[in-house]
Amino acid sequence: MPKKNPKELIQKSQDTILVDFYADWCGPCQTMNPVLDMALDELGGKIKLLKINVDKHPQLSQQFGIRSIPHYVLFKRGKILWRKAGIMTKKDLVQALKGFC
Incomplete structure (x- = not known):
């Protein structure tokens, strides 16, 4: 995704966006990177990925109630469709x- 204000991207994009709240020092976050890529590939690119580093965007993390990472929030036009924290399998x-594609 282009480098823009992440909050603006979330609120104004017509695309369905999966936001990955992560940190560089987070082992489980690193583990999930290839899983995210494979899952989104399997969905045919219908969902865009936006990675937000919680250390660089603490106010955004706080606004969306991110208390643990990795944390995934699915948005469409600024509305939260789904959210989940922790490691998940690709399946x-x-x-x-x-269901959101």
């Missing part, structure tokens, strides 16, 4: 997101 992630 579970695809299954959860499929």
Whole structure:
């Protein structure tokens, strides 16, 4: 995704966006990177990925109530459709997101 204000992207995008709240030092976050890529590929690019580093955007993390990472929030036109924290399998992630494509 282009480098823009993440909050603006979330609120104004017509696309369905999966926001990955993460930190560089977070082991489980690193573990989930290939899982996210594979799951979104399997969904045919219908859902866009936006990664938000909680250390660089603490106010955004606080606004969306992010208390643990990794944390995933699915948005469409600024509305939260789904959210989940923690590690997931590719199968579970695809299954959860499929209904929103």
